[in-house]
Amino acid sequence: MTDQASRDRIIEARAALAEAMALHEQGDLEAAEAGYRQVLARGYRTTEVLPLLAGLLGHLSRAEDALAAWDALLAIEPDHAVALHEKGLTLHWLGRTPEAIAALQSACAIDPDNPIAIGNFAVVLADAGRSLEAIRHFRRALALQPDNLHLRHQVRRLGSRSVPFWHIPMMNDAPRNDAFEAAIKAAVGLAGPQALVLDIGAGSGLLSLMAARAGAQKVVACEMEPMIAEMAQQIVAQNGYADRIIVHAKPSTELAIGAELDAPAEVLISEILSSDLLTEKVLDTFEDAHRRLLAANAVVIPRAASAMGCLVTSENLADYTFVGQVSGFDLSAFTAFAPQRLPIHGTMTGWKRLSDDVELVRLDLQQKKHDAVLSRLRIPVTASGPAIGIVQWMHIDLWEGVSFDNHPDHYADGGWLQVLHSFPEVIDVAAGETLDIAVGHDRITLILLPLAEDHG
Ligand SMILES: C[S@@+](CC[C@H](N)C(=O)[O-])C[C@H]1O[C@@H](n2cnc3c(N)ncnc32)[C@H](O)[C@@H]1O
Incomplete structure (x- = not known):
């Protein structure tokens, strides 16, 4: 090819690129894509056109095509930090987390002081459940960009997400x-x-x-x-x-x-x-x-711990555990999915006792082996009403003469909540009767089930 012919080809390619970029700017993305592909076919400014094409494809949610464009760029420039970064984000969008992490890790290694890349790497790590690494990266990004409110929010969000509210x-x-x-x-x-x-x-x-x-x-x-x-x-x-x-x-x-x-x-x-x-x-x-x-x-x-409790009635808590007629429909079957255990706090504390306190289960923590247990407990009813379940708290035996409990009469705002163990259905009880319940545990949950047919 003569020098003139090659100059002409460059001029044509430059014009095609300018046109594609103008179309891109005007929002005619289909035409712009075709234009970029033509320019690429001419081999003109490939490493500059590929990011434009990849960005356009990403904008069109054509993630696989965008990925191919980023890969084409990386095949030419394997250490292209932006390509690695964008490839990582695209892979993340596609749910290909391990590959996304690898790409973003490489981007950060090449461009170690880029807070955006570090922050995005942290987002992907957090989504992958790697919270500690994620928070470390968010903190590093924040150190590089102390005024970045998004990063500040993410550091707080991740920290608090790892720690239960109590x-x-x-x-x-x-x-x-x-x-x-x-x-x-x-x-x-x-x-x-x-x-x-x-x-x-x-x-x-x-x-x-x-x-x-x-x-x-x-x-x-x-x-x-x-x-x-x-x-x-x-x-x-x-x-x-x-x-x-x-x-x-x-x-x-x-x-x-x-x-x-x-x-x-x-x-x-x-x-x-x-x-x-x-x-x-x-x-x-x-x-x-x-x-x-x-x-x-x-x-x-502690050397031992007991679950204590009393039989309760409560209109308020009944609304958390039973459903019946709603807007004229019978939705009562849904009660089968009611919470078996309901930590109670705030407005959920409006309940009345229908029995004295009873010890439900005692764990001797000095014991070397524990089996699941289940036995019958007879609870004397002291007040009449519709019993909805048992409100339970703890008594912890720490040392001779040293104990702690979260009895509902004096404890409302600590780390432990009282727990309502709801019955599968409301049981009407009368003062002077007894209510038999099955009490025990399966090693990881308390079992409290009324033996309703025996009460009376
Ligand atoms: C209720 S907090 C008590 C924290 C502290 N000991 C205190 O009394 O303030 C229990 C902590 O134990 C941790 N944990 C529970 N079981 C554990 C185990 N088997 N090995 C290590 N950590 C455990 C939990 O992640 C949680 O942070």
Whole structure:
């Protein structure tokens, strides 16, 4: 080809590109796409045209075609940070998360101080459930762009998403904290400062800090939520106890003697009791600790916990657990899906007792093995009314003379809520009768079921 012919081809290609870009700007995307493809066919400014084409295709939600354009660019320039970034976002949009993470990771490696790429990488990590890595990347992006409100929001959102809503009121629950501290002081006093203390479920590190303040020289803590574990270690250091407390970001079932623990622990402190005692898997966890991590005569705090309760009536709570006629239709069959357990708070506290307090289930946490249990409990009815279920709370036995409970008469705003265990249907009871219920647990949930046919 003569120089003139080649110059002419360039002029034509330049004009075709200008036309395609004008069409793109005017919003005629189909014509613009055709134009870009023509320019590409001429081999003119390929690495500049491909991003324009890919962007246009992305705008048209043609993700697969956009991906092909980004890949074509990456085949020419494998380290093209924008292409890797956009490819990652497109893959994410397509739900191809591992590939999206790989592309965004490469984009960030090439352009390490780009807060947008880091922020987008964090979004994909968060969506993939990799919260700790995500928050670290959001924090880094925020350090690069401190005024970015989106990043600030994401850092808060991820932090709070990893922590259940009850965690902070639980930490502010002074009677709970004081009871635990009294028991921990007594246990460390008895076992001596050299006794190895194991804290399962460190949370903020509070109980470990109490043990160290009581004199324990070595506290091994574990916390299975990595973001919380990292925070606990930070708080321990801020309070000056990093030389005595180590927090492992692991579930207790992944601790081992000879690894995280030098020897079997002589004191176990662990507050993993859910409002209904069992759903944080306290039995599995304590059994595993007894079997593998504790000395035979280890002190265990808490040493026991009981589910307490009373029979209740409540129009307010009935609306949360039963449905009947609605707008003239019979929707009562839907009651089959009513919550079996309903944590109660706020306006849900309007209920009246129909029996005295009874102990429903007691867990001896010093026991090495627990089986599921079910037995019959006869509840004397003290007031007449439609019984809708049992309101349940906890009594925790921490040490000789040290206990804690969230009895509804005096406890409303702590970390533990009372729980309504609703009956499958309303049972009309009268003062002086008894109501028989089946009580027990299947190791992870309380079982409370009326034996309605026997009441009377
Ligand atoms: C109720 S909070 C108590 C936190 C802290 N110990 C306190 O008393 O303030 C329980 C914590 O234990 C953690 N956890 C529960 N079971 C665990 C286990 N088996 N191993 C490690 N962490 C666990 C949860 O993620 C949660 O952060």
